[in-house]
Amino acid sequence: AVEIIKGSGRKEEEHMMVTLKNDRLTVQIDTLGAELQAITGIDGTEYLWDGDEKYWGNRATNLFPYVGRLTNQTYTVGGKAYQMGIHGFLRHQETEPRDVTDTHVLFETRDTPDTLAQYPFPFVMGVDYRLDGDTLHIAYRVRNTGEATMYFGVGGHPGFRVPLEKGLQFEDYALAFEGESRRCLLSDNYAITGQTEPFPLAEGVLPLRHALFDHDAIILENEGCQARLFSPKGQRAVTLRHPDMPYLGLWHKPHSDAPYVCLEPWLSLPAREGVVEAFETQPGLVHLAAGEAYENAWSIQFA
DSSP: OOOEEEOTTTTOOEEEEEEEOSSSSSEEEEEEETEEEEETTTSSSSSOOOOOOOTTOOEEEEEBOSSSSOOOGEEEEETTEOOOOTTSGGGSSEEEEEEEOOSSEEEEEEEEEEHHHHHHEEEEEEEEEEEEETTEEEEEEEOOSSSOOOOEEEEEEEEESSSTTTOOOOGOEEESOOOOEEEEETTTSOOOEEEEOOOOOOEEEEOOGGGGTTSEEEEEEEETEEEEEEEETOOOOEEEEOOOOOOOOEOTTTTSSSSEEEEESSSOOBBBTTTOTTTSSSSSSSETTTEEEEEEEHHHHHH
């Protein structure tokens, strides 16, 4: 279903909300940034963070054409400097819902004069959502509609409520990982240092505590490309699978008791400490030739 919603925190502008539904889940998605707004189980469990601005005003940001921060919000292409804010601009763009059914929607957007001023590439960007049983499948689809090779990163930034059930606490939850992980080290300015270190876990499990995030995000090279949020005391859980994104960010607002955790699948890393990145040479970015298309899919399973 597609609904016209007035307001909802967006300066009383009219905008659209798309609802997907099956016998397990109801999912609401805003056309602004194609951002998830709610994921509700059949029993009323709300899995997605509610966007309380006291802690973090977003819910599930889609990251394009860059993941994380740029040094001085600046990068270069062809020797020319451009400026772009954290996580790119898709989150600020209106998208158009297409191919809407009860369980599927594709949100599309393309370059505008505003995007071309900060990112000199024509493109079409699609965020595809498909509900299948207890799993929400997400795919990012980028098409280069220009005449030059374009460079970009993509990623997700969904936040999940912790606790997921009444009677439990944040510290009752943990994250379980598949495979080995290494941690990407951050500088005092929360920039990438280019160094990694082992991230040893007892039986692949990281118990949650608020102080974990006091130095901003924990960024992992996550070999298994899977993370499960769960509590041994509860029944509700969330499993994120990101087979074609090598990094996973774990985050909530630093120095807070924020009742959520973000599980963020990333294709590439933010800028390195003190480096104004040249997109042609920054590691991890996609190099997409003129007229070519790119896709990267991930999923969230709910129990």
